[in-house]
Amino acid sequence: MQNIHTLIVTGYRSFELGVFQENDPKVKVIKKVIKNTLEQYLNEGLSWVLLGGNLGVELWCGQVVEELKVDYPELKFSLIFPYLxxxxxxxxxxxxxxxxxxxxxxxxxxxxxxxxxxxxQLKNHTHFLLTHADGAVIIYDDDYTGKTSYFLHDANEYASEHVFLIHQITMDDLQEAVFDDSV
Structure with missing residues (x-):
């Protein structure tokens, strides 16, 4: 098993999920899934999360990392934007x-x-992220297309030639989290 020190977290943009308010119940579920997923990797040595700054999963992840820092002060995150x-x-x-x-x-x-x-510039951004991480957590389902499909495609290509973890979270995974009592 490879050590995962740096993870990219990406996924759907808020508008792709029909989320237009921060208090939308979907946000709570997605944040919970992100938190649980990151905690798994934190117990295996995760220290950095890389984000691209997109609305939706990426910004929600930044908020989750801030919450996790209370129990995991060693955890850090960076925002690496594609362009100025x-x-x-x-x-x-x-x-x-x-x-x-x-x-x-x-x-x-x-x-x-x-x-x-x-x-x-977007292609170079993806390449930069992939070459500076050990893996990616991607909230994306092939049955519900969105902009993240481009990143997932490039990540799969990269993983075919490099040791690179792809942890894909699907709509079924999110639906399962809805029925988990601790949401």
């Missing part, structure tokens, strides 16, 4: 949510030091 000025086009509520997670992050940077120019 990431999120500037978002509405004020979403910008505020991003800013709060940025303030909590242990490290913040961008792969491209230019504002968005072309899709190669």
């Amino acid at each position: 000025e990431f999120g500037n086009q978002w509405n004020e509520t979403n910008k505020a949510a991003l800013q709060k997670v940025v303030e909590q992050a242990d490290y913040v940077d961008t792969v491209s030091h230019f504002p968005y120019k072309n899709p190669s």
Whole structure:
């Protein structure tokens, strides 16, 4: 079994799940699943979580990591944006949510030091994340398509040539968590 020190966490954007309020019950379930998953890896040596800063799973994960730091002070997370000025086009509520997670992050940077120019910046971002982590936790179900399919495709390609863990959490896994009493 490989040691997992650094994990990427990614998945659905909030709008892909029909989540437009932070108090949506789906958020509670997803955060619980993220927390339980990260705790498994924390007991095996996880020390860093890499996030790309997208609305949805990634920002919720940043919030979960902050909660986990109470019991796991060694845990850190970084926001690595694909390009400069990431999120500037978002509405004020979403910008505020991003800013709060940025303030909590242990490290913040961008792969491209230019504002968005072309899709190669997104491809370079994915490559950077994959080459700086031991694995990825991906909340994504092939039956419910979304933007994360691009990351999952690249992660599977990368894993076919490198030692790289892919822990995929499906809609069935999320549904199971709904019926777990501790939600």
